[in-house]
Amino acid sequence: MIETLDTELKDCVLVVEDEFLIAASLSMQIEDLGMAVCGTADTARGAIDMALRHRPRVILMDMRLKGQEDGVDAALAIHKAVGSKVIFITGSREPATMARIQEDHPAAVLFKPIYGRQLQTAIESVLAS
Template sequence: MSEPLRVLLVEDEALILMQLEMLLEDAGHLIVGTAMRAEEGVALLLETRPDLVFVDLRLAGDSSGVAVVQSAREIGGITCVFITANSRQLTDELEGAAAVIAKPFSGSVLEDTLAFLEQALRRPPPELAVPHGMRVAPAARESWALMEG
């Protein structure tokens, strides 16, 4: 594995948060912070400058993961992936995120997604195919030089 990804998790469901943390740490990546609300996530973006953010669309306190993604885009150099049961509410552009994974998801979907994202971020274009259960935004598809299909 290349240098570990620095990952921020913005998720208000404790079990999903623990599952993500365990998978990422087992894969050798560094969790730089966790948040349950958008404003906490934005503050951690500024503080930690992660490589990758996994963010739920609907967060605690009626906050939205879209605010986290917008802030990450303003900062620049941060890739966001929505993990949500509300993926149909996202536009084709995924509100600025690179990709979306629909809940519920399996551990194998997360493992495949993480391997794909590591390649996409560290050595594009990724050799792995887009994982089943993951939708990639057109801008990320272009940035990662993914083939259509």
């Protein structure tokens, strides 16, 4: 069981993406919005560890990650332990993928490639809720 003592979320974004160039691009976009990136991870376990350490308000979560677990596995664990809002990012619109994402009650879902203001609009909407 994962326990945390600090319940306050930090004004930062955790980027969880298994493709380095996409993670770097998302990080730059977040910084261009004037927000801090608290870290990046490419596995579910790495995402959970970083979320526990940094307690981000928002997580950009790729659906497919390195290793056995996917983005939903990570999001479910993070939601329970930290309470961060998760914006899923996926390249698939397949019904099975969308059903899997809905298991975590995502704050938003974005489809790759992410264009223009999509990311900004999604983050602003999540932070306003």
